[in-house]
Amino acid sequence: MNKKRISLIAPFYNESGNVTEFFRRVAAIADSLSAYDIEVVAVNDGSRDNTWAELLEARARYSWVHLVDLSRNFGKEAALTAGLDRAQGDAVVPIDADLQHPPELLTEMLAQWEQGAEVVLARRTDRETDGRLQKFSATSFYRLHNLISHVEVPMDVGDFRLMDRRVVEALRRLPENHRFMKGLFAWVGFRTVTIPYVNAKRHAGTSSFNFWRLWNLAMEGITSFSTAPLKIWTYIGMAVSALALLYAGTTVIGTMIHGVDVPGYASLMAGGMFLGGVQLIGIGVLGEYVGRIYHEVKRRPVYLVREEYQPDNRPASAPSAAHERETA
Template identity: 35%
Template structure:
């Protein structure tokens, strides 16, 4: 629909090999649409020439905006920062590597016009990814649904469209380590999916190695589930019960050594205690992060927003004078 503004938020981290292709693809897509668009690139501390390429395109196209972090704060916080700067009637979050095809956005907008406030992309196929990554991602979503207190849809990433009121509610959440796709599920509203084929990365390497995937998974589970704590309570009974049965068996069979029994029980108990401490430490660490109340990210500079802000200020001044 004409006069509707759609904001597209694109986190960027060292995407020099493919960022120009992403810009060209999105600009070509925008030219064919009825809605107005703004492209908000969020640079998450890139050390290559990604920022220079975006700046060059920004000088030629007024609908391109840029937010630069002072350092690398992470993909999820880059999404959060980008959403804070959106002004659209709806906002789309997508990766900057063309794995999320722009051709899916009109389908999302169509669902939005039908009355859905959140439309997420559901991946039916993932090209260019190893069997290990596909398998672990599939297992994570299914395990997460068993553990979490929210019913997060399976096989979905951060590629989604959100209505303005959904974006406003999402921005009221202030977790230090946000798990955005979980937060979007938690806020509710009418949600539906659009099935799509996730493309192979156009260029460059993935910015989500195994270590970051594990951290994202842990952030998701710890943010939306207390079941690991419940597991600790259950496991705490195991050493005691095992020790009683083991001791009873050895006494009955008259084949035991107090030293071997003591060492076995001690090692088993220590292992469970270490597991319990590790799980509790993860939750306490998140509480500490919240109590410290540090800024979740620091924006060093923004570009492309100035003219729009001047227009808004001029409009407001006119209203006051009138």
């Protein structure tokens, strides 16, 4: 009887120091799950340190490692997409290489999957490893996104989850280049259960996600799944117009009763700058959506592969158009 295959997708970006421990812990879990055939799709997302060399060493040690080396740093969303395109498992699990996602949770995920769940979400029960600003910004983002979007992204749930093969095939049919994976995971749906886990500290190194990257990811999530930022400026315009009419009426009545006052340049300047700022913000919001349309219509591939090695330790052939995920 053939074993079910489980694919772990692990993006690596400057994770030197985490590679050896990551594969050691995954190997321990693979040994304990002898009823399954485990593979790891390790995607090197343009690392500038010794990550790729360490990945090659891991491939030489473990026969179930599938290595993908992207031509440059395309970002975690693209690296996850590259992994999804190559994962052959009956179930697929994206997991962080820094070991904040404990590989040992795979046992409980598989138990839920065997009971009929098509998606098993791992929800963080605490954010002790995050700073105050990161906690506040994450909570605010989830609340804002779910308030204005028709797709609800579960709170405190990242990319760490188990997905059935049919879920992965549904994700691979989504053509967009700008990919907010948490939103795409939520959009496809399917039968979902949630299990709790405690987010661990990084084994080594520091996170590459700074405030600017998190801000851009939040903007990506909001503009990918909601047009509310565009609609709200209609109401802002109506409110500003109503205030202007009210002020004009007040001025006319005051002039009729008290005569003509000498106009003040300070009030005119303040009003002009306020309206100019409102208009520029509105144009900026519109520009965010237009910019995303501009990038989508060019139909560039989400990522490019420089080098790839299959789990049987033989170098893969040159990446095909399907491997590079052209979205035309």
